[in-house]
Amino acid sequence: MTRSASRWNTLGELVATGVVLVAATTxxxxxxxxxxxxxxxxxxxxxxxxxxxxxxxxxxLVLAAGVGWHRLRRGILVGGLSGLIATIGLEAVRITGFRALETMPGDLPMLMGVKATGRIMAGPNTTSTILGYADHFWNGAAFGVIFALLIGGFPRKWGAWSGALLGAVYGLLLGFGFATGPVPTSLGIGGVFATVTVAEFQTTVYLAHLVFGLILGALVHRFGSRIAPLWVPVVDLFRGVPRQGGSGNFSNKPLTE
Known part of the structure; x- marks a missing residue:
């Protein structure tokens, strides 16, 4: 592939990456x-x-696999699967807080299912509960895709602990967004009739998202170490030195011809 063609290929992959980031967020x-x-x-x-x-x-994802956008394909697959697995860790903390410690006001995925199926007055059933948990785990997968496409396997030369550390920061940021957003207020946290205190709720939320981030970061770094962080193809594009085989591999060498 010529330098010009590779540059256009990198630009196309970056545009598609932006679309995926927006899709995963929304x-x-x-x-x-x-x-x-x-x-x-x-x-x-x-x-x-x-x-x-x-x-x-x-x-x-289908387009990325078809045209050879390896970074985007790996980011979606590795990030999505890692996010699903990391959500299990988050659930372990959340369920412990809800069932054993009573630091959560209710079963949030079940509530999501009730709202998704319009059963606020009727209450949950099997279908709504399955849908709620499916949406909950999808959220984890989406956050995993975002993390993998932004951070990738950075820093590649360090061990998985570095990925876990970056993931922990990412998880805490997600926890902050949740704890300070509109959901706690809608659950009655901090209200007169609240069943849990703000401190109990936030402790559980931050701990759950910390565990999520640790697992996510470690998995993405372990299985996606060849995924370059987003700034690598961006810098290559502006420098005019796109890499052989695309921007998805840390080991790709810049084109010289």
């Missing part, structure tokens, strides 16, 4: 946060925004 936890403001119905947001975003993300 199909994830953002929708539940928007619904918590009571300006929109969660069910409507899922159908009109979330579902099209998921379809767009899947199409981007």
């Amino acid at each position: 199909s994830g936890a953002l929708l539940f946060a928007l619904a918590a403001t009571e300006r929109w119905q969660f069910q409507d947001l899922l159908l009109r925004v979330g579902l099209p975003a998921v379809v767009l993300l899947v199409l981007a």
Whole structure:
């Protein structure tokens, strides 16, 4: 591939990466946060925004595999699977807080399912609960895709602990966004009739997201060490030295001809 063709290929992959980042953001936890403001119905947001975003993300994965955008393909696959696994760790903390320590006001995924199926008055059933947990784990996968595409296997020369450390920071930022967003208020946290204190709730939230980030960062670094962070192809593009075979591999050498 010539320098010019490779540069256009890198530009195309970066544009597609931007689309995937937007799709992962708009199909994830953002929708539940928007619904918590009571300006929109969660069910409507899922159908009109979330579902099209998921379809767009899947199409981007197919396109990336077809045209050889290795960084984008790896980022979606490694990030998504790592996010799913990391959500299990988050759930372990959340369920412990809810069932054993009573530091969570309710079963949030179950509530998500009730809102998604419009069963606020009727209450949860098997379908709504499955849908709620599916959406919850999808949120984890979406956050994993975002992390993998932004950070990748950086820093490649260090061990998995460095990825876990970056993941921990990422997880705490997610926890901060959740704890300070509209969802806690909609759950009655801090209100007169609250069943848990703000401190109990926030401790559980931050700990759960810390565990999520640690697992996510370690997995992405372990299985996605060849995924360059987003700034690498951006810098290469502006320097005019796109890499052989695309921008998805740390070991790719710049084109010289």
